[in-house]
Amino acid sequence: MFSSPMPPPWPGPAGVLQVMKDSGAMTEWMPKPNPAVDLRTLALSPEEGFVLSRLDGATPARNLPALTGLPPERLRTILSRLVTQGALLPTPAASPAAPVAAPPAAFEPQRRTSPAAPEPEADLPVLDLTPLDAEPGADLPALDATPLEAATTPDTAPDAEDEPEAALGNYRQLFELRLHPLPEDQRIAHAHAAEDPILSALCFDPVPAVIKAVLENARAGLPHARLVARYHRNPVGLEALCARAAFAADTGVRRWLVRNPQLPASLFRRLWSARRLMELHKVGNDRDVPESTRRAAREVLRQRFASGPAEEKVELILNTEGRALAALIGLPVDGKTxxxxxxRTYRSPMLIQNIARWSAAPPALIAHLLKQEAVRRQPQLRILLARHPNAPADAKRGGA
Structure with a gap:
């Protein structure tokens, strides 16, 4: 009977880590995911999955501390585990082990093997994970915020319009540790010429002059504008952001602007004075919006309702089932509205009740509601309409 010697076991994480520390080759090693391995079959921790999602095969290992926000020692441990699990390819300098003659298939002994485990003789590089020099103009790699397919589900996938939270944490940490200690004039100079991730990190700067320099950078785009709208807390910087029409018209920028507690009421009125009535109503009732902005939205809504298109007025009343009328007390409607x-035919008791409580409801509308089947079937609705100041005289006598 044929027999085959068992291959020497692949060193565990501790052994690989020691090789990384002791080897003197390839200080510019660029960790690359193993395309032959289905990552969904590996038991990766969230931290390992996060680090693996940042590896594109073109980023030197020495740049990973700034890219991930993790200390070098921790990264060495994580990368060693990824190599041992087969998630990462070994160094290109690694030489495969000499092949072992395979016995006939019928007599091949059963043993567990890792489908992507590298050969034990492979030389692993020393990972030079010394943090990048504090010079903000250093050549930092762009952040690849695409998460692992195995680590992301449809319910937890980040909004396509916004940066993932992990990337935002990297930008903020980069700003606080590397950029914030610099003098203001140096940060302004870097903002004019920086690339990502430095440019995104500077969007967290509280100084309006730096934000203006970021927006003047030719590389600045909608992702940077959304960061400024979300995190900048100075009205002057927000004014500079909205001075650019392309940024001010973006849905994501507007969504974060109305949630910014430092958004000036005058700026809100200027940007939202031409918006649809329904959009103004939503802002005025959004609990995530600061009260000062909600109050400004309600004021603009009243102004727009007095002179807005009849179609928008009808849309607002019907889509809110008349709830918006509580903020429109004393405002009459034109003949077209x-x-x-x-x-229209009315079947919603809530809508009929809210119109009945609207003091500016036109007489023709009250008379029309009294003819609706829903009102005929519910005496309380008829009584409520009959008590309206603009109700027809015969309806008032019948409801008395």
């Missing part, structure tokens, strides 16, 4: 409202 009344005509459009009278041309």
């Amino acid at each position: 009344a005509s459009l409202l009278c041309g």
